[in-house]
Amino acid sequence: MPLQVGPCDPWPVDLCCQLPDDLDPAVVERWQRVASHILWRMSGMRWGPCPVTVRPCRRACLQEAPIRVSWGAAGPWVPYIGPDGAWRNASVCGCGSDCSCGELCEVVLPGPVYDIAEVNVDGQVLVPEAYRVDAPGRLVRVDGECWPSCQEMAAPPGAPGTFTVTYRWGLPLDEAAIAAVSELTCQLVLACLPPGTKGCDACRLPGNVTRVIRQGVQVDMADPTTIFSERRTGLTLVDLWLSVVNPDRLTSPSRIYSPDFRRPRVTTWP
Incomplete structure (x- = not known):
């Protein structure tokens, strides 16, 4: 069990997507926290520092x-x-x-x-x-x-x-981690916008469509359930970062147990 159950602070972002000018900053901050928590868990719960x-x-x-x-x-x-x-x-x-x-x-x-x-x-x-x-x-x-x-x-x-x-x-966040969380934050925000909102058509998060036929052209898309089951998102920068820092898809940091090792005591309440 890691020392934390989630990132102690949202990871810094450098958004490169086009968002509506009147978008409430609280919306971006909320999805920034969600993206940070998702990537913290998908990368093996090792990044901080906390x-x-x-x-x-x-x-x-x-x-x-x-x-x-x-x-x-x-x-x-x-x-x-x-x-x-x-x-x-x-x-x-x-x-x-x-x-x-x-x-x-x-x-x-x-x-x-x-x-x-x-x-x-x-x-x-x-x-x-x-x-x-x-x-x-x-x-x-x-x-x-x-x-x-x-x-x-x-x-x-x-x-x-x-x-x-x-x-x-925890491990320090480098530029690659910031790029990954920035891309995921952008796509989460865009997916949350109402249909027809300017910039919403740029959302690249996988949905529930696996095949599209339009004007005689058939396009097969990846099954999103398969992408998520492999602990990937379908986003280029995010999945590239995850494949580098967590190629074996670990769900938590590696641990070694020994009866001779006494773990330090951590007070959790009050």
């Missing part, structure tokens, strides 16, 4: 330990049995990495992470120099301190004993 605030859980070194140990039994070092059967000491202040000589203190943020707006620990906002983001979404602390191993989840964000990260997630 702001979100999470309360992470730091990855502990003992999450992969095959036995249960007492955190208070050995001071700052806790003995455990590794996968090879050898006894080792685990530090409670960081975790080793297969590509780092030292221990890394990090939390995993559902991504892709676009940028970090604020990191608040115990009610104090950290300076950006105190952390960095490693792909795909690891927030690593680099100021010599470590992220809290636990926090007061019952306390409001920003209170003492809490740990919150506010960031924007």
Whole structure:
């Protein structure tokens, strides 16, 4: 399940179609939102960026330990049995990495992470120099301190004993995405205009006609149900963009589940 159920804001548009001069801007804005929501879902629900605030859980070194140990039994070092059967000491202040000589203190943020707006620990906002983001979404602390191993989840964000990260997630919208949503917005607006309105004959959205015979000329048109079932629209720019960014027609971002990974907590109400 993605962090959002729809685009947080309508995608920007650069309309290149001819619309009536007296058309209410609210109509264009409404169909802009509809077009953004349609393309957001058809492209795999990965585009944003959208702001979100999470309360992470730091990855502990003992999450992969095959036995249960007492955190208070050995001071700052806790003995455990590794996968090879050898006894080792685990530090409670960081975790080793297969590509780092030292221990890394990090939390995993559902991504892709676009940028970090604020990191608040115990009610104090950290300076950006105190952390960095490693792909795909690891927030690593680099100021010599470590992220809290636990926090007061019952306390409001920003209170003492809490740990919150506010960031924007999602892929950035490029010129191709803007061109696609602009074309779809135009066609949705034109399809909504009354028959006979100037510019309405330019609408290219597929309807329910599959064959046209006029003056002895027969034209077979694509079945719109087939177009929509293949997660396409029949519009050149839109379908070209979708074929590039989502060639396998994914309905949501790819996810990997692990019993060792604790997802950050996100408050949805109030």
